[in-house]
Amino acid sequence: MINLTTTAPTFAADFTTLVNARREADADVARDVRAIIARVRDEGDAAVHAYTKSFDRHDLDATGWQIDREEWRAAYDGLAPDLRAALQLAAQRIATYHEKQKPQGTDSTDANGIRTGARWNAIEHAGIYIPGGRAAYPSSVLMNAIPAKVAGVDRIVMVTPTPDGEVNPLVLAAAHIVGVDELWRIGGAQAIAALAYGTDRLRPVDVITGPGNAWVAEAKRQLYGVVGIDMVAGPSEIVVVADGENRADWIAADLLSQSEHDPTSQSILFTDSAAFADAVAAEVDAQIETLATSKVARAAWDANGAIIVVRTLEEALPLVDRLAAEHLELACDDPQALFDKVRHAGSVFMGRHTPEAIGDYVAGPNHVLPTGRRARFASGLSVLDFMKRTSFLQLGPQGLAAIGPAAVALAEAEGLPAHARSVALRLP
Amino acid sequence: MINLTTTAPTFAADFTTLVNARREADADVARDVRAIIARVRDEGDAAVHAYTKSFDRHDLDATGWQIDREEWRAAYDGLAPDLRAALQLAAQRIATYHEKQKPQGTDSTDANGIRTGARWNAIEHAGIYIPGGRAAYPSSVLMNAIPAKVAGVDRIVMVTPTPDGEVNPLVLAAAHIVGVDELWRIGGAQAIAALAYGTDRLRPVDVITGPGNAWVAEAKRQLYGVVGIDMVAGPSEIVVVADGENRADWIAADLLSQSEHDPTSQSILFTDSAAFADAVAAEVDAQIETLATSKVARAAWDANGAIIVVRTLEEALPLVDRLAAEHLELACDDPQALFDKVRHAGSVFMGRHTPEAIGDYVAGPNHVLPTGRRARFASGLSVLDFMKRTSFLQLGPQGLAAIGPAAVALAEAEGLPAHARSVALRLP
Structure with a gap:
């Protein structure tokens, strides 16, 4: 973790270093992914089978290439009632929020009888990638598939790796709740290539969204143009702007909720109180020890954590814009006044009772957001990612x-x- | 040119071959572009200078890196009055059309006081690429820069190569009309890399749009994620659906307006009249000879032209959807009835008096459109490409x-x- 203060003479240089720190994939990943994509394109199912055997350690012909609807239903029925209710609440709130994103067409005719307009249509086939293993999150299923459903996509194809053949019942239950159309046990760059080009078994899709590791993200980037994709995704980040009136344990938990995702995750606190800065630093250290995710959280916080003391919260806002963070918390009494001056952020969480994690699950807005300063030009996942506009003229x-x-x-x-x-x- | 008819026993296979025909860049281009991008990233202005000397045959230190506003103004003042009026009419109509694309934010609070919404902001810096040489079109300046202007972008940076140091006065005049902020005499993959990463001279941008050759398109694809881009652009295409009541010379001219762009352009006619098909084929051959662009048009028509005879115009529509063409003309008495059944097209031109070329220039809708079947998932350039959405929660x-x-x-x-x-x- 680094400590900065805007009054220090080296602040400008130190902050620029922080902004420019790269936490993303390297050239080796790009080369490996190119090879995987080329082989899947050439050999189709045989390549997917071979890569799955090698990377996920199971034989698709033995485990089955797809997971049946009956298994999704069984997983749903087997959920603890509070978890089932939580998933249902999340699904309903996410659907309600995304309904408002449905775009309006236009159609107008001028005095010369010149008609111009635009019509929106859903895409036909969407592919949703859901990671396996540690990051197999049912919330990702909801956040990716529900916008596609609201858009009116004809066929939603979910793919998820099942390392050693093991399925994640929460992911299956979420697939049941959303009502996807197909669920395949494949993952990695090979799954992205299969979705983009199609194979004998798997009909291709038009758009691929969903989180994944560096190989998945790079495969999506390389196949952009063959298909549409949501965004180039990198490690997550949170920026918290908090005055000294906050509870240090609340804000420490918010910072750690990002750090526990991945060793490359970044958590940054801006505060106008040096005493609060110290209190949060101490709380972070204390809380980390108690987390089941302490190893990841400790690595991320040590490498990428930062606490920055500013003269006033307003002073933080241009710095916040330079970071263009995925998540931005404004923990103060009048968050709207700060929000009005923020230009670049993926999603903003306002006030003292809006921890970022509430937005990860049940509030409604999408949790698939631009990372790595891409909020300068990119938006979170939405219904628009599963639709396209045809202009017309008469x-x-x-x-x-x-x-x-x-x-x-x-x-x-x-x-x-x-x-x-x-x-x-x-x-x- | 190929002739197909839906009643032929081999039609399904022949049409699939047509749909899947690849007309795009190869692996060599990708490798060259990777090298150019890496060098510009490492060496900055020195690399841009060297590539410009090598590819465009002029010394930027001698010609100047930028073209001054006074030169844009002089080019504008020097235009023939009808051309000046035409550019002004185009600019005004394009602005009017794109104003309607400005998105609305949302902000709502539920019974529990949970506030959710979304706010749209313009990006700060846009880069507009305009090709030099044969394809230096003032209409491209208008179509790319006006949506950025309407979005409220702070700084619009235009780049255009000036081979042998020669500038195109029409492009300068268009830059003056739109009121871009900077105009640089650089092009190719090196210009895209300079825009994305910035150099000592050129501050980086957030989004890059605009047409270009295979190197430019590939550079944008590779830098997608570092910046936002409009779309992966490939060769153009037009699909015309026309009954036998059309004038063959009109439809032939429409097909040729695509063919004359580039040897890789594609023009396809669907008609329910075999006699009309023959008449158009004869007209195309006759008109080609009279075109100053006959060499390109002949090459494109011979290699990628197609006339497909269908039983009814309705029979063409699922085939049209499979092609998901950039431009679609519906030349018949009730084009709306056909349009209602079309799902995938970049832009649609309805009725007998709406040649595609009217949309290239002055009608209002954007002429930057998804090519190569990408209308399945992508839209034409719009104000949204220069804005991004921040969701919020309280x-x-x-x-x-x-x-x-x-x-x-x-x-x-x-x-x-x-x-x-x-x-x-x-x-x-």
């Missing part, structure tokens, strides 16, 4: 007479005579 | 009491104790 003779000559002039100036002719022939 | 004690326990249950089930604790500590 002219009659009068409309063409009004604007056609300008098109002819421009086409000729650009040296495109067939463009000009296609308009000119239709002019009176 | 709970009080009552709201947290209502949904917090569900979050605790899910966090514990997912094995994330700090997540659970950050919520549980705040519960009564």
